[in-house]
Amino acid sequence: MSLVDQVKKSIISQFEGDATGHDWHHISRVLNISRFIQSQEGGNLEVIELAALLHDISDHKFNGGKLDEGGKIAHDLLIELGADQIIANEVKYIVDNVSYKGANTKVEMKTLEGRIVQDADRLDAIGAIGVARTFAYGGHKGQPMYNPDSAPKLHSSFEDYASSGTNTINHFYEKLLLLADRLNTETAKRMGKERHQYMEQFLEQFYSEWDFNTE
Helix, strand or coil: CCHHHHHHHHHHHHHCCCCCCCCHHHHHHHHHHHHHHHHHHCCCHHHHHHHHHHCCCCCCCCCCCCCCHHHHHHHHHHHHCCCCHHHHHHHHHHHHHCCCCCCCCCCCCCCHHHHHHHHHHHHCCCHHHHHHHHHHHHHHHCCCCCCCCCCCCCCCCHHHHHHCCCCHHHHHHHHHHHHHHHCCCHHHHHHHHHHHHHHHHHHHHHHHHHCCCCC
16 A cells, blocks of 8 residues: 555544544545645655645644644654655655745745645635635534624734634635635646635625615
């Protein structure tokens, strides 16, 4: 059994049944998008596949805000399954740096493999799937769907982003609508255009229904 298949078998049960938008289907989509981008852009396919599978292994949104825990868990799992140290370290770096950390917080991704996985994860956060996942996560967090009296915030640090309360519609402005311009590869940028436009159309329809009155 390949290392990729071993990792898949090892983690799938952790994510099945998740109701936050970070379920096994999300991981599978990120894996498939990553493979497609790699076919156009190059990069080490095995590292990309492993990082795609493990990118949410201990997400800071669910582990108390620990940014470096996921990378350590990913690294240790790979070593346990027989991966060499170089691959384990490359995957650890990607897992530790893949997440969005706020509108005004720069995240540097130094490797092509990391940029591809980050693009795939961001593409799955926008478009129709992104809209659905955002409302699923907002419901999980107990966030209001929308509060017209609460303005979006462009966070200047990860700590501010992680701790700040919001509502689901504000999250579009705090993250989702910013992602298309932050994609790394030309392949992802082309894919992101349609998904970004869909979100703009969704918001336009949402506001027209929200503000409906008979006067």
